[in-house]
Amino acid sequence: MQITSNYFPTLSNNLFRKFMLPFFIAVSALTLQSCGYNDMVEKDETVSQKWADVQTQYQRRADLIPNLVNTLKGFAEQEKEVLTQVVEARAKATSMNLNVEDLTPENLQKFQAAQGNLRGALGRLMVVVEKYPDLKSNQNFLELQAQLEGTENRISVARQKFNTAVQEYNASIRKFPRVMYAGSFGFEKRAYFEAEETAKEAPKVEF
Amino acid sequence: MKQLIFILSFLFTTVAFGADIFDKDGIPTKPNPPRLVNDFTNIIPDGEEAQIEKYLEELALSSKTRVVVITTPTLNNYDKAQFAYEVGERWGVGEKGFDNGVVMLVKPKEVDGKGSTFIATGYGLEGIIPDAIAKRIVEQEMIPRFKQQDYVGGIAAGLQVVSDLALKEYPASAYAQKSKKKTRVKGIGGGIIFIIFIIFAILSRINRARHYSMGSGTSIWTALFLANAMRGSSGGSWSDFSSGSGGFGGFGGGSFGGGGAGGDW
Numbered sequence: 001m002q003i004t005s006n007y008f009p010t011l012s013n014n015l016f017r018k019f020m021l022p023f024f025i026a027v028s029a030l031t032l033q034s035c036g037y038n039d040m041v042e043k044d045e046t047v048s049q050k051w052a053d054v055q056t057q058y059q060r061r062a063d064l065i066p067n068l069v070n071t072l073k074g075f076a077e078q079e080k081e082v083l084t085q086v087v088e089a090r091a092k093a094t095s096m097n098l099n100v101e102d103l104t105p106e107n108l109q110k111f112q113a114a115q116g117n118l119r120g121a122l123g124r125l126m127v128v129v130e131k132y133p134d135l136k137s138n139q140n141f142l143e144l145q146a147q148l149e150g151t152e153n154r155i156s157v158a159r160q161k162f163n164t165a166v167q168e169y170n171a172s173i174r175k176f177p178r179v180m181y182a183g184s185f186g187f188e189k190r191a192y193f194e195a196e197e198t199a200k201e202a203p204k205v206e207f
Numbered sequence: 208m209k210q211l212i213f214i215l216s217f218l219f220t221t222v223a224f225g226a227d228i229f230d231k232d233g234i235p236t237k238p239n240p241p242r243l244v245n246d247f248t249n250i251i252p253d254g255e256e257a258q259i260e261k262y263l264e265e266l267a268l269s270s271k272t273r274v275v276v277i278t279t280p281t282l283n284n285y286d287k288a289q290f291a292y293e294v295g296e297r298w299g300v301g302e303k304g305f306d307n308g309v310v311m312l313v314k315p316k317e318v319d320g321k322g323s324t325f326i327a328t329g330y331g332l333e334g335i336i337p338d339a340i341a342k343r344i345v346e347q348e349m350i351p352r353f354k355q356q357d358y359v360g361g362i363a364a365g366l367q368v369v370s371d372l373a374l375k376e377y378p379a380s381a382y383a384q385k386s387k388k389k390t391r392v393k394g395i396g397g398g399i400i401f402i403i404f405i406i407f408a409i410l411s412r413i414n415r416a417r418h419y420s421m422g423s424g425t426s427i428w429t430a431l432f433l434a435n436a437m438r439g440s441s442g443g444s445w446s447d448f449s450s451g452s453g454g455f456g457g458f459g460g461g462s463f464g465g466g467g468a469g470g471d472w
Contacts, residue, residue, distance in 0.1 A: 019408075019409070022405070022408030022409070022411070023405070023408070025408070026405060026408065053464075057465075142339075142342070143339035143342075145342075146338045146339040146341070146342035146343075146468050147337070147338050147339055149288075149338065149342075149468065150337075150338030150341075150465070150466055150467065150468060151338075153288045153289075153292070153465035153466070153467070154464055154465035154466065155465070156289070156465060157292060157463070157464050157465030158464070158465070
């Protein structure tokens with residue numbers, strides 16, 4: 001009787017060391033996964049990627065502008081003021097390059113404001129050039145117009161996808177139990193694009 | 208008289224389908240079974256509709272480009288670009304990973320006096336159908352015919368150009384090569400990692416029992432490393448096989464980025 005009770009603990013200790021320890025490590029590795037660390041990393045990466053897409057599309061718009069301005073100069077020299085506004089708004093917008101780590105709500109708002117300005121200036125330009133019927137038959141201008149319009153659509157899609165990614169990410173770090181430790185792993189809530197009042201009021205880029 | 212018939216038929220179809228075709232956001236719901244031609248306004252006669260459907264199915268099989276034609280009585284306050292994009296994105300037109308889908312949207316003029324059309328291109332097709340080209344197709348092939356109420360003619364002419372372009376981009380052979388890589392299965396991954404982990408752990412214990420002076424840490428790290436390597440290689444998903452049942456293999460799960468162009472008349 002005494003032998004068994006002495007023997008049993010040593011066996012269990014042995015068993016534990018041989019098989020249970022690695023088992024526990026395996027289980028804890030899997031639970032860490034289900035606790036969502038990897039999931040949070042993935043969602044965080046998606047946000048970064050979507051932000052890169054947003055920037056690409058804004059850059060694409062900025063890249064179209066010099067060509068557009070050059071084309072218009074030949075036709076609409078009187079509209080220098082509007083053209084200058086566009087060029088200036090572009091310079092301001094492109095000077096703001098935000099890394100995904102710097103995406104605080106204030107920064108994002110500034111970024112959005114600069115891009116919104118550019119959008120407004122472009123919209124005014126497009127209204128002004130309506131006065132020049134020659135442009136309507138200029139193939140170069142027509143293609144730029146189509147590209148610009150497409151870029152605006154892409155920007156809105158990229159923003160929409162970014163917001164969706166942020167929403168999923170924010171929801172994932174704020175759910176229980178992750179909310180208790182997400183912060184200590186460095187996962188913080190991210191900012192959204194807000195629907196712009198000005199965007200709705202800005203002259204519609206109608207081609 | 209022709210005008211009147213048009214209006215009446217629109218009203219009828221709007222009433223008949225109005226409630227059914229749109230989801231809660233006002234975007235048409237994905238047809239089941241999947242169809243490439245979705246004529247919700249009945250502007251395409253049934254015979255032609257079947258012909259176009261067949262043509263597009265063949266195009267989907269030979270070029271892998273999925274082209275969806277959709278006519279709608281209303282845009283539900285969406286911009287035409289947004290509407291076409293939403294249809295493409297929600298239905299998942301085009302293959303996953305290739306995003307080679309096209310949505311050709313037509314909203315006839317007869318319902319509320321403004322006709323709109325838009326060709327939306329998936330990410331993968333933005334290169335061969337750039338916005339400027341899409342614009343040209345809309346302005347030169349489609350709208351002039353739509354103005355004369357020749358909807359079938361306009362749609363067919365537009366599709367002709369789109370398919371000519373698409374056939375150059377994705378010849379079946381290049382596609383086959385490209386798609387070879389993505390036939391892996393996810394989900395088993397976790398189980399395999401676990402089993403490998405256990406095997407390694409047990410082996411390491413046995414090993415350790417034999418030469419108990421050696422450290423045991425390394426083999427666990429080896430196992431972790433192997434497990435990671437395994438995980439990295441399992442990329443694809445089941446949806447590649449199970450998507451849809453149409454003659455063209457279903458919509459596929461493609462994604463759109465806002466590319467394309469349109470016009471009004």
